[in-house]
Amino acid sequence: MSRSRSNSGAGELLVVLDRNSSAPLHQQLESGIRERIRQGLLAADTALPATRALAADLGLSRGVVVEAYQQLVAEGYLVSRAGGYTQVAPGAARIPQQGKAKAAAGGPPRIDFRYSRPDVTQFPRAAWLRSVRKVLNEMPHRSLAYLEGQGALELREALADYLNRVRGTSARAENMLICNGFAQGSRLLVQVLAAAGYRRLAVEDPSDDELRAVAAAAGLETIGVPVLESGLDVEALERSGADVVLVTAAHQFPTGAVTSAQTRAALVEWATRREALIIEDDYDAEYRYDREPIGALQGLAPDRVAYAGTASKTLAPGLRLGWLILPERLVEPMAAAKFADDRGSPVLDQLTFADFVTRGEFDRHLRRMRPRYRQLRDTLIRCLAEKTPDLRPVGVSAGLHVLTWLPADLSERDVMQAARDRGLGVYGLKPYWGQNAGPEGLVFGYGSLTEAAVVEGIDLLAEAIAAVRR
Amino acid sequence: MSRSRSNSGAGELLVVLDRNSSAPLHQQLESGIRERIRQGLLAADTALPATRALAADLGLSRGVVVEAYQQLVAEGYLVSRAGGYTQVAPGAARIPQQGKAKAAAGGPPRIDFRYSRPDVTQFPRAAWLRSVRKVLNEMPHRSLAYLEGQGALELREALADYLNRVRGTSARAENMLICNGFAQGSRLLVQVLAAAGYRRLAVEDPSDDELRAVAAAAGLETIGVPVLESGLDVEALERSGADVVLVTAAHQFPTGAVTSAQTRAALVEWATRREALIIEDDYDAEYRYDREPIGALQGLAPDRVAYAGTASKTLAPGLRLGWLILPERLVEPMAAAKFADDRGSPVLDQLTFADFVTRGEFDRHLRRMRPRYRQLRDTLIRCLAEKTPDLRPVGVSAGLHVLTWLPADLSERDVMQAARDRGLGVYGLKPYWGQNAGPEGLVFGYGSLTEAAVVEGIDLLAEAIAAVRR
Numbered sequence: 001m002s003r004s005r006s007n008s009g010a011g012e013l014l015v016v017l018d019r020n021s022s023a024p025l026h027q028q029l030e031s032g033i034r035e036r037i038r039q040g041l042l043a044a045d046t047a048l049p050a051t052r053a054l055a056a057d058l059g060l061s062r063g064v065v066v067e068a069y070q071q072l073v074a075e076g077y078l079v080s081r082a083g084g085y086t087q088v089a090p091g092a093a094r095i096p097q098q099g100k101a102k103a104a105a106g107g108p109p110r111i112d113f114r115y116s117r118p119d120v121t122q123f124p125r126a127a128w129l130r131s132v133r134k135v136l137n138e139m140p141h142r143s144l145a146y147l148e149g150q151g152a153l154e155l156r157e158a159l160a161d162y163l164n165r166v167r168g169t170s171a172r173a174e175n176m177l178i179c180n181g182f183a184q185g186s187r188l189l190v191q192v193l194a195a196a197g198y199r200r201l202a203v204e205d206p207s208d209d210e211l212r213a214v215a216a217a218a219g220l221e222t223i224g225v226p227v228l229e230s231g232l233d234v235e236a237l238e239r240s241g242a243d244v245v246l247v248t249a250a251h252q253f254p255t256g257a258v259t260s261a262q263t264r265a266a267l268v269e270w271a272t273r274r275e276a277l278i279i280e281d282d283y284d285a286e287y288r289y290d291r292e293p294i295g296a297l298q299g300l301a302p303d304r305v306a307y308a309g310t311a312s313k314t315l316a317p318g319l320r321l322g323w324l325i326l327p328e329r330l331v332e333p334m335a336a337a338k339f340a341d342d343r344g345s346p347v348l349d350q351l352t353f354a355d356f357v358t359r360g361e362f363d364r365h366l367r368r369m370r371p372r373y374r375q376l377r378d379t380l381i382r383c384l385a386e387k388t389p390d391l392r393p394v395g396v397s398a399g400l401h402v403l404t405w406l407p408a409d410l411s412e413r414d415v416m417q418a419a420r421d422r423g424l425g426v427y428g429l430k431p432y433w434g435q436n437a438g439p440e441g442l443v444f445g446y447g448s449l450t451e452a453a454v455v456e457g458i459d460l461l462a463e464a465i466a467a468v469r470r
Numbered sequence: 471m472s473r474s475r476s477n478s479g480a481g482e483l484l485v486v487l488d489r490n491s492s493a494p495l496h497q498q499l500e501s502g503i504r505e506r507i508r509q510g511l512l513a514a515d516t517a518l519p520a521t522r523a524l525a526a527d528l529g530l531s532r533g534v535v536v537e538a539y540q541q542l543v544a545e546g547y548l549v550s551r552a553g554g555y556t557q558v559a560p561g562a563a564r565i566p567q568q569g570k571a572k573a574a575a576g577g578p579p580r581i582d583f584r585y586s587r588p589d590v591t592q593f594p595r596a597a598w599l600r601s602v603r604k605v606l607n608e609m610p611h612r613s614l615a616y617l618e619g620q621g622a623l624e625l626r627e628a629l630a631d632y633l634n635r636v637r638g639t640s641a642r643a644e645n646m647l648i649c650n651g652f653a654q655g656s657r658l659l660v661q662v663l664a665a666a667g668y669r670r671l672a673v674e675d676p677s678d679d680e681l682r683a684v685a686a687a688a689g690l691e692t693i694g695v696p697v698l699e700s701g702l703d704v705e706a707l708e709r710s711g712a713d714v715v716l717v718t719a720a721h722q723f724p725t726g727a728v729t730s731a732q733t734r735a736a737l738v739e740w741a742t743r744r745e746a747l748i749i750e751d752d753y754d755a756e757y758r759y760d761r762e763p764i765g766a767l768q769g770l771a772p773d774r775v776a777y778a779g780t781a782s783k784t785l786a787p788g789l790r791l792g793w794l795i796l797p798e799r800l801v802e803p804m805a806a807a808k809f810a811d812d813r814g815s816p817v818l819d820q821l822t823f824a825d826f827v828t829r830g831e832f833d834r835h836l837r838r839m840r841p842r843y844r845q846l847r848d849t850l851i852r853c854l855a856e857k858t859p860d861l862r863p864v865g866v867s868a869g870l871h872v873l874t875w876l877p878a879d880l881s882e883r884d885v886m887q888a889a890r891d892r893g894l895g896v897y898g899l900k901p902y903w904g905q906n907a908g909p910e911g912l913v914f915g916y917g918s919l920t921e922a923a924v925v926e927g928i929d930l931l932a933e934a935i936a937a938v939r940r
Contacts, residue, residue, distance in 0.1 A: 026611070067610045120614035125606045132602050136595045140537045141496070144590035144786035145918075180650070184812040214810075316614035318817035340684075342654040342812070347788035349816050448615075 017058060025060060026121065027450065029068040037077050037092045044090045048078065051086075063125070109425030111457040115254070115401050115445030119372070120316050124365050131355040135348060143347055149339030150331070151178025151323075152347055155354035159323050162357050163309065167285060168295025170302040171325045177334050178345050181322040182281065182310045186246075187214045188337045189279060189306055192330065193244055194218040198277070202242035204232055206432035208253055211246060220244075224434030227252055231259030234266040244277045249297050250285040254403050254432050254443045256395015264297055271304040277327070278305045284313045286366050289374040290397040303327045311353065313400060313447075314366060321345075321353055373400060376446045376454060383458035388465060391442065400447035403429065406440045410468060415442065418464035424457055426464075487528060495530060496591065497920065499538040507547050507562045514560045518548065521556075533595070579895030581927040585724070585871045585915030589842070590786050594835050601825040605818060613817055619809030620801070621648025621793075622817055625824035629793050632827050633779065637755060638765025640772040641795045647804050648815050651792040652751065652780045656716075657684045658807045659749060659776055662800065663714055664688040668747070672712035674702055676902035678723055681716060690714075694904030697722055701729030704736040714747045719767050720755040724873050724902050724913045726865015734767055741774040747797070748775045754783045756836050759844040760867040773797045781823065783870060783917075784836060791815075791823055843870060846916045846924060853928035858935060861912065870917035873899065876910045880938060885912065888934035894927055896934075 017028050036042045048054070051069060055062040069086050072078040077092045143152070150156070155178055160171035179185035190201070190211065201215045205224030212222045223240045226233045232247055247267065249259040259267070271278050278297060285293045298307035307325040315321070326334055338344065356362055380402060384391055391404040406412065412428030419426045429441040446454055487498050506512045518524070521539060525532040539556050542548040547562045613622070620626070625648055630641035649655035660671070660681065671685045675694030682692045693710045696703045702717055717737065719729040729737070741748050748767060755763045768777035777795040785791070796804055808814065826832055850872055854861055861874040876882065882898030889896045899911040916924055 061607055063606075063608045063610070066608055070610055117615060121611045123611070123614050129603055129606045132606075133599055136533075136599045136602075137531060138533050138536055140533070140540055141591045141593070144593050144788040145587060146782075146787040147790075180812040180816065183810075187811070312616075316817075317616040317813070318614040320617075320812065320814065320816040340653075341657070342650040342790065343787070344790065346650065346790040346816055346819050347786075349818060 017060075026064045026067040026071070029058075029060075029064065030071050033068065033072060034077055037088055042088050044088050044092060046088045047081075048086045048088070061125070109420060110423035111449070111453045111460065112425035113442075113444040113446065113449070113457060114425055114427060115443055116313075116317075117445055117448035118313050118316065118400060119369070119448045120318070121448075122365075122369060122372070123316050124361065127361045127365070128352065128356060131352045131359070131361065132348070134355050135351040139351055143351060147344030147347055149177070149335035149337070149344055151176070151338075151345055152350040152354065155350040155357075156323075158354040158357040159309075160325075162362065163296070163307075163325065166363075167282065167293075167309075168299040169307060169325055170299050171307075175302075175326050175328055175331055177324045177326060177331070177338060178350055179322045179324060179338060180320040180342070180345055181312055181317070182283065182308050183210065183322075184320075184341070185308050185322045185324050186211050186279065186281070188334060188341060189308075189324070189330075190215050190220060191218045192333045192337050193277065194220050196333070198243050200240070200242045200244070202237055202240050202245040203434065204247060204252060205434040205436045206254060206429060206438065207246070207248070207434070209431060209434070212434070222434070224436050226436050226438075227255055227257055228263075229257055231257055231263035232267065234263060234270055237267075237270060242276065243274065244279065245271075246279045246281060247297070248281045248283060250282055250293050251288070251396065251398045253281075253283065253399075254401060254429065256398065256401070256403055258294060258396050258398075259297075264294075264300065267297065268301045268304060271301065276304070280305050280307045282307060282309050284399040286314050287370060287373055287400065288396070288398040289370065289377065293398070298325055306330060314362075314369070319349060319353070321349060373447065376449065376451060377402065379451050379454050380444060380446050380458070383455055387458050387462040400445055402444045402446070404442050404444070406442065410440075410465065412440045412442065414468045415461075415464060418467045419461055421467075422460045422464055424460040424464065426461060487530075496534045496537040496541070499528075499530070499534065500541050503538065503542060504547055507558055512558050514558050514562060516558045517551075518556045518558070531595075579890060580893035581919070581923045581930065582895035583912075583914040583916065583919070583927060584895055584897060585913055586783075586787075587915055587918035588783050588786065588870060589839070589918045590788070591918075592835075592839060592842070593786050594831065597831045597835070598822065598826060601822045601829070601831065602818070604825050605821040609821055613821060617814030617817055619647070619805035619807070619814055621646070621808075621815055622820040622824065625820040625827075626793075628824040628827040629779075630795075632832065633766070633777075633795065636833075637752065637763075637779075638769040639777060639795055640769050641777075645772075645796050645798055645801055647794045647796060647801065647808060648820055649792045649794060649808060650790040650812070650815055651782055651787070652753065652778050653680065653792075654790075654811070655778050655792045655794050656681050656749065656751070658804060658811060659778075659794070659800075660685050660690060661688045662803045662807050663747065664690050666803070668714050670710070670712045670714070672707055672710050672715040673904060674717060674722060675904040675906045676724055676899060676908065677716070677718070677904070679901060679904070682904070692904070694906050696906050696908075697725055697727055698733075699727055701727055701733035702737065704733060704740055707737075707740060712746065713744065714749065715741075716749045716751060717767070718751045718753060720752055720763050721758070721866065721868045723751075723753065723869075724871060724899065726869065726871070726873055728764060728866050728868075729767075734764075734770065737767065738771040738774060741771065746774070750775050750777045752777060752779050754869040756784050757840060757843055757870060758866070758868040759840065759847065763868070768795055776800060784832075784839070789819060789823070791819060843917065846919060846921060847872065849921050849924050850914060850916050850928070853925055857928050857932040870915055872914045872916070874912050874914070876912065880910075880935065882910045882912065884938045885931075885934060888937045889931055891937075892930045892934055894930040894934065896931060 017025055051062050051065040055065045073080055076089055078086050079089045080086055153173055156173035156176040160173050160176055163169040163171050200221045202223050202225045204227045215222045225236045225240055280297045282296055296307055298305040309323050311319050311321040381393055390407045393402050393404045395403055416426055426442050487495055521532050521535040525535045543550055546559055548556050549559045550556055623643055626643035626646040630643050630646055633639040633641050671690045671692050672695045674697045685692045695706045695710055750767045752766055766777055768775040779793050781789050781791040851863055854863055860877045863872050863874045865873055886896055896912050
């Protein structure tokens with residue numbers, strides 16, 4: 001059987017890309033091709049141009065074209081053929097438009113406000129490659145040999161400079177440790193603390209729940225302490241009998257509260273008096289939109305605070321790059337724990353990131369991302385005010401998420417389900433409550449969405465809420 | 471104060487590089503500069519050419535020059551100055567030659583037979599960079615988002631193909647897991663097995679001792695089982711009551727024994743009958759010099775063997791790249807354990823290595839390294855036979871180490887100390903024995919040495935032994 005294979009050139013695709021649009025190029029390319037298939041302009045079995053050729057024609061990196069083709073294959077518009085070419089799928093023109101129709105049950109939502117997704121389409125690939133090239137050309141051979149637990153000196157130096165400048169920390173290469181993201185760093189910390197005799201970990205309530213199971217496995221009791229608008233309730237912390245507390249002081253997750261100067265002082269006073277430890281999860285302080293972020297607690301009390309940072313929100317979670325600034329007494333045991341765990345973090349990523357930070361590329365990337373995220377956030381807040389005015393957003397203008405409380409007549413469960421029926425993913429606050437289950441609300445992550453998706457998403461949410469109330 | 475700064479061009483350095491020599495170029499450059507300083511041809515305060523200029527003049531990569539300068543700075547011959555240039559150190563011509571003199575106590579030995587150092591100077595930097603570039607240009611954005619515990623599909627596919635072809639395994643992407651080296655992979659495995667009710671881990675005696683503490687922490691009892699010339703003593707394994715055993719079947723560490731076909735069959739029979747698990751640490755099977763390596767045990771009994779491989783011996787330990795082939799029942803719990811541990815291995819290294827393997831660069835690198843290591847090994851064996859004929863080497867022609875037994879009148883301790891007095895690092899077998907402490911011996915790692923260092927090292931060893939016997 002021979003397959004007819006008419007070839008479509010880039011010209012024939014007639015995709016017009018708008019480089020000033022806020023829609024990523026791969027999405028523009030996707031929707032351009034999708035529309036032409038739907039309009040019957042690209043017939044079934046038409047072979048698309050090779051990714052390399054189309055990328056060259058359109059002046060795009062090939063990855064953008066690959067991404068667009070893969071998305072359309074996933075949606076059923078295109079098929080990948082042996083030999084590496086891509087064809088318009090039979091029947092593709094008849095694929096029901098997802099737009100306003102209900103999404104298929106069970107699939108991922110079409111628009112998804114799930115938290116914790118930075119916009120990885122903006123990962124600075126070219127700048128990162130420049131740093132990799134420099135590292136591969138210049139690093140001494142011994143960097144590639146067996147490592148030490150604390151991490152590459154080059155990265156500890158670069159991050160200490162950066163954090164002291166930007167976050168007001170008191171870091172030196174000697175009291176920093178590189179780890180594979182917050183997940184590993186916080187696990188090792190909890191294990192080392194448990195071994196050192198710490199007994200009770202206080203966590204913000206509500207808060208991310210990831211560390212609770214880890215703490216329990218290490219033999220630490222976990223206790224929730226309420227979060228006020230000014231940060232953690234330090235009087236409740238006092239009563240809790242905790243000897244270690246995990247805080248997101250610069251931008252509380254998920255409420256968005258910023259710890260006030262008074263509460264910061266009270267936290268430090270508590271830790272000093274009780275000889276307790278504060279774990280400061282500084283997960284997204286790089287993204288404060290209305291003013292400079294407050295400095296890290298660590299700078300106030302380097303001996304009482306273990307500071308944790310991550311590249312997962314700023315660059316990409318897939319890098320698995322995280323760092324700790326530790327009180328001196330914890331450096332040795334943590335380096336030993338890290339070494340026992342995995343013999344140190346992979347060195348090439350460490351050296352690459354060190355170069356990336358040192359030559360100012362990290363600052364540059366953040367300067368580029370801040371207005372993008374701010375605009376997404378502003379759009380989200382505006383749409384919520386217009387379309388769902390009784391969902392009250394709380395928290396400061398920062399980060400990659402917004403919490404809104406729900407009015408008394410709506411439940412998280414009903415809204416989530418009605419949204420889901422419309423292809424929309426929204427998420428309740430319930431998983432974040434510990435002992436002190438509080439009011440219901442929704443947590444919107446917007447980091448990886450386009451403005452158009454935010455607008456359409458809140459339209460759908462308003463429809464969903466109307467349906468619940470009907 | 472102005473500092474006089476006469477500039478030395480590459481010509482003035484007059485360093486002659488011999489590209490056919492087995493000595494790495496950076497070492498040739500180092501010793502060339504060192505000699506000219508010692509001979510007074512490069513005076514104190516003379517500025518050396520910029521690394522980039524000298525690299526261009528000599529047709530070297532800049533990293534080679536940087537490495538050489540750094541080594542000479544470490545030795546005190548050169549000093550790095552603010553502004554990035556490098557000068558001959560004051561008094562450098564009078565630095566005592568280390569050669570035949572005693573090494574300073576406490577410093578690292580001048581020639582070091584410590585095991586576990588592959589020759590990282592041979593890391594294929596250019597080919598690796600090509601793969602990084604391809605990945606950064608082409609990977610879909612979603613690769614950079616949060617990961618899954620099992621590892622990147624691309625790498626699991628590439629390694630499954632490679633291992634099935636080269637090691638006779640029965641791997642599919644679905645039963646592979648990527649981890650940060652053997653250290654993390656084996657720790658997770660032991661933790662998952664302990665949680666699943668396994669109770670007693672048998673290890674080869676002698677063997678690397680790294681997993682014993684991890685097993686104890688996970689609540690597994692560890693028991694040593696003697697190693698014969700044909701591999702593990704399966705009758706002793708039977709009596710041990712173990713339900714899991716760790717073996718280095720293709721090339722036992724440290725004895726160098728290869729597991730015979732009969733012992734392999736007996737191991738599989740034992741595991742099947744007892745419903746036990748074999749952990750196969752296939753750490754250096756890529757380096758068999760006299761014939762094809764025996765296939766992995768895993769291929770004989772995929773349901774009874776958890777296979778572990780690593781890039782630490784073949785490429786570089788600093789990559790922290792390891793992989794497991796798992797029985798199906800262990801895939802889910804291991805992926806969950808890996809995810810809980812660190813949210814998955816960093817993705818860029820995974821995708822880069824996948825590309826590196828897929829385009830045959832890994833095979834090419836191994837083809838290039840095998841004759842180098844074989845020649846080092848042959849030189850070592852020849853020197854041992856000539857200079858220390860009563861140190862009897864055992865084990866097959868493979869890997870990056872050789873074990874020799876010691877004659878009855880020599881103790882590890884005395885030989886190690888006398889060697890150390892001569893700037894030579896040699897290492898006894900003692901740390902590798904468990905319950906069944908056996909005869910004394912020396913384990914020579916040669917992976918990172920030059921031929922000249924091997925020759926001189928065994929000369930020094932002969933001197934050391936003569937001194938012990940005197």
